Amino acid sequence: MRSVTNPPPAEFDALVIGAGVNGLVCATLLAQAKKRVVVVEARDRVGGLCTTAEVIDGFRVSTFAHLTGPFDTGLAKALKLQKAGLTWSATSLPTIALSPDARHIVFGREARATTQSIAVHSAADAQAWPAFDARMNKAAKVLAKWMRAPPGGMRTATKARSGLFAGSGNSKAEELDRGLASQLDLSIADLLDQTFEAPALKGALAFDAVLGSALGPRSPGTAFGYAMRRALGEDGDGFAHPDGGMGAFANALAKAAETAGVRTRLKSRVKRILFENGRATGVELDGGEIIYATSVVSSLDPQTTLLKLGGPRHLPFGLKRRLKGLRVEGVTAKVNLALKGLPTFKGLQRDDLRARLIVCPSPEYLDRGFAAAGQGMFSPEPAMEITIPTLNDSLLTPINEHVLSAHVLFAPYNLAKGDWTAGKNELVQRVIAVLENYAPDLSSRILAGDVFAPPDIEKATGASGGHWHGGDLTFDRLGPLRPAAGLSRYETPVPSLYLCGAGTHPCGGVTGINGRNAAEVVLAATAMVPA
Numbered sequence: 001m002r003s004v005t006n007p008p009p010a011e012f013d014a015l016v017i018g019a020g021v022n023g024l025v026c027a028t029l030l031a032q033a034k035k036r037v038v039v040v041e042a043r044d045r046v047g048g049l050c051t052t053a054e055v056i057d058g059f060r061v062s063t064f065a066h067l068t069g070p071f072d073t074g075l076a077k078a079l080k081l082q083k084a085g086l087t088w089s090a091t092s093l094p095t096i097a098l099s100p101d102a103r104h105i106v107f108g109r110e111a112r113a114t115t116q117s118i119a120v121h122s123a124a125d126a127q128a129w130p131a132f133d134a135r136m137n138k139a140a141k142v143l144a145k146w147m148r149a150p151p152g153g154m155r156t157a158t159k160a161r162s163g164l165f166a167g168s169g170n171s172k173a174e175e176l177d178r179g180l181a182s183q184l185d186l187s188i189a190d191l192l193d194q195t196f197e198a199p200a201l202k203g204a205l206a207f208d209a210v211l212g213s214a215l216g217p218r219s220p221g222t223a224f225g226y227a228m229r230r231a232l233g234e235d236g237d238g239f240a241h242p243d244g245g246m247g248a249f250a251n252a253l254a255k256a257a258e259t260a261g262v263r264t265r266l267k268s269r270v271k272r273i274l275f276e277n278g279r280a281t282g283v284e285l286d287g288g289e290i291i292y293a294t295s296v297v298s299s300l301d302p303q304t305t306l307l308k309l310g311g312p313r314h315l316p317f318g319l320k321r322r323l324k325g326l327r328v329e330g331v332t333a334k335v336n337l338a339l340k341g342l343p344t345f346k347g348l349q350r351d352d353l354r355a356r357l358i359v360c361p362s363p364e365y366l367d368r369g370f371a372a373a374g375q376g377m378f379s380p381e382p383a384m385e386i387t388i389p390t391l392n393d394s395l396l397t398p399i400n401e402h403v404l405s406a407h408v409l410f411a412p413y414n415l416a417k418g419d420w421t422a423g424k425n426e427l428v429q430r431v432i433a434v435l436e437n438y439a440p441d442l443s444s445r446i447l448a449g450d451v452f453a454p455p456d457i458e459k460a461t462g463a464s465g466g467h468w469h470g471g472d473l474t475f476d477r478l479g480p481l482r483p484a485a486g487l488s489r490y491e492t493p494v495p496s497l498y499l500c501g502a503g504t505h506p507c508g509g510v511t512g513i514n515g516r517n518a519a520e521v522v523l524a525a526t527a528m529v530p531a
Contacts, residue, residue, distance in 0.1 A: 008292060012036045012263075014522060015283060015293035017270050017309075018462070018501065020048025023299035024253040024262075025515030026500045026522075028079050030297075031260035033523055038291065039262055040283065042269035042462060047250025048299075049461050049468070050510060052396075056448040059338035060396045061403040062246040063450075064457060065468075066387050067093070067239045067356065069511040070232050072148070079256045079512075086252035089393035092238035094355045097204030100437045102347025105204055108238065108355075121198035132195050139180055139227040144234035147506035150489045150517050151479045184224040185475075189217040189363040191226075199362035207360040207383055211409070212468035212508060214331045216370030217363040221475035228473070232511060239356055241392045246510070273298075273309045273497065280310075280497035295522055299501040299515070301328055301464040301471065302483040306492060314494045322484040326477070328503070330454035330466035331373050333411035335431050337404040338397070338447040342388070343439035350391070357386040359434060369410045376416025378427055381434050383409045406431060413454040413465055424451040463502070470503030479505060490518040491525070498522055 016027040019041035031037045045051065049064040076082070094108035105117045111130070119126035183191055188209035192202040206217040209226035216222075233239075242249040254264060269286045273296060282292035298305040303323055306312065312320055345353060360366050360383040369379030390402040397403055408431055415423050428451045436442050454466030463470070471483055480488040483503045490498050490505075500518030502508030 010282065010292040010294045012038045012291070012293040013526070014038075014295045014297055015040065015291055016297045016299065016500070017283065017305070018042075018048065018299035019046040019254065019264055019266070020299050020462075020501070021050060021250070021253060021510055021512055022500050022502065022515035022518070023048075023297075024250075024257050025075070025079065025512040026297055026299070026519045027262045027264075028253070028257040028260045029516060029519035030522060031257065031262045032078075033519075035523075035526075037262045038293070039257065039264045040268040040270060040285065040291070041264065041266050044266050045247075045250075046254045046264065046266070047247060049457070049463060050246035050250040051461075052245030052247030055336050055338040055403060055450050058398050059401065059403050059447070060245060061336045061338075061405050062389065063336065064334055064452065064461060065246050065510050066241075066389065066405040066407070067510070068242065068246075068249060069509050070238050070240065071511055072513065072516075073237055075512050075516055079253070080259065081252050081256055084252040084255035084259065086249060087243045088237070089241045089243045089389070090354060091240040093240065093387075095204070095239075095358060096348070096352060096355045097200060097207075097358045097360065098345070098438045099200050099347075100361065103200070104347055104352075105200060106355075107204070118198070118201055121200050122196070125196045125198045125201055128195050129201075135180055136227060136230050139184065140230035140234055143227055143231035146479070147228065147231055148513055148517070150521055151482075151505050184227055185221060186223045187218045187220055188222040188226050189367070191223040192363065199364070203360040203362040203365055203383075204358050206363045206366055207358050207385070207409075210366070210370075211385065211407070212332055213472045213474075214327060214329065214373070214410070215472060215474065217366050219474070221478075224475065224478070225473050228507060232509065241387070241389050243393055243395075245389065245393070245396060249510070270309060273305075273311065275311055275314065275494070278314055279495045283309075295496045295498065295526060297498040297500050297518060297522060299499075300462070301467075301501060301503045302326065302487060302499055303328060304464055305497075305499060306494075310492070310494065310497060316486070316493060319484060319486045319493065322486075326483060326503075327472045328465040328467045328470065329413035330457060330463070330468060331410045331412060332466075332468055333378075333408040333427060333454065334450075334452040334457065335406045335408055335428055336450040337406075338449065339402040339404055339442075339445045340447050341400060341445050342391075342402050343404075343442045343445055345439045353388050354391045357388075359384040359386065359438070366409070373410035373412045376412050376414060378408075378411045378423075378430070380430055382411075382427075382430060384431065384434070386435075406435075411453055420453040420455060424453055427451060427453070467508075468502070469508030470501055473507055478507075482506070490514075490521045 013035040097105040280296040457466030
């Protein structure tokens, strides 16, 4: 921390730290409101977790995140991303839960197809599915409004469900059916056990409830995590592939920011945030350059911003303790494979492989991986989310060749034995072995591969711990408690210092919601400051 006495007039109205998705979204909206905005980024590129790179010469893939959000369509229009060159190779991707015996379950197309694919596993589950789906849709509609606005100030709650909607400005949120609200307190496994019997159906739904967090299917509150996942799709085009991969998506965000008047500075790592009289006044870069701004907005995780860069002496003791207790160690690895030709998946046609594919045959399968991670190991049979983006965007590879992208659960940040230098080779072999239960010819088609464990993701992207959400989505870290009580509205106890990254409300993912909400808070606060 560095204190500044009588700094010169601010060159910028807002300085945004980090050119990830939320940082760029926040900066663009502030610039569109006629604010002078600069973004400082430590790396030599924009995008954070959104980047496209080669596995081997000519084979490009989305290196880390491989699908947008779903990204809010209204926000995309407000940012003018189409004019910035963003196009989609596929939108509203269905999800297919793979089954080793080829009895795959299809979600996201017409309801009848979903019910029929469930009926192959259980007639009772097929009958129960429409009512369950309707209940979750109802919850998602309520949660979507709550997720797209700052939660209520610094209010806390003894039970998360009684306080999550407090002060959200959405009176209907308070009307969420009490029976349904109590069910969302459960673990996703307990909720599903009340309704279904087929392991394949329960495994697929449980996977989405915990993806990206160090939580297992028996962790309390993961039913709410599943409802949040559903809520993200309420105002968007579902899961989508951008043309050119996620790097092209990030570049479109950067172009939109530039068009709005944002100045983006790469290779500009922040050494410390500057203060005067307890207010944030700008930053000092590693090279010693000082940039003054009326407001500082950080898209970095809360621990880094407030404890490492932000002057802990300005924070209440209790908040510092809560920040130190945040869990930011990621548990998701990324595997990218360059393939000679398209693997043959049992029971699926070529067009089916355009979908989002899930490998999670049961909640117990998922739970074994979670238990292994708790002991510093990864599962011999990891659960996965898979895409083959070249079926939607053929320009990523040479003609008739492909890449496969997999998010792999659960991969602990620290291994109990050895390190990730050797561990990555073992992990990719396990990934391939599992995938060959569904695509027996996969090994014969692999030309090369990349493996990124959580420490690799942290180093390459700046995401602390390599955590996709900037911190686990537990009930004590949601809504007015995210990232901690006292920080829920993107404001910090330090005047003029704000947060906008994945660790803020509502969660991580490529949605842009955090950046938009933060921009609204900054604009509202600066509007009340006399000129």
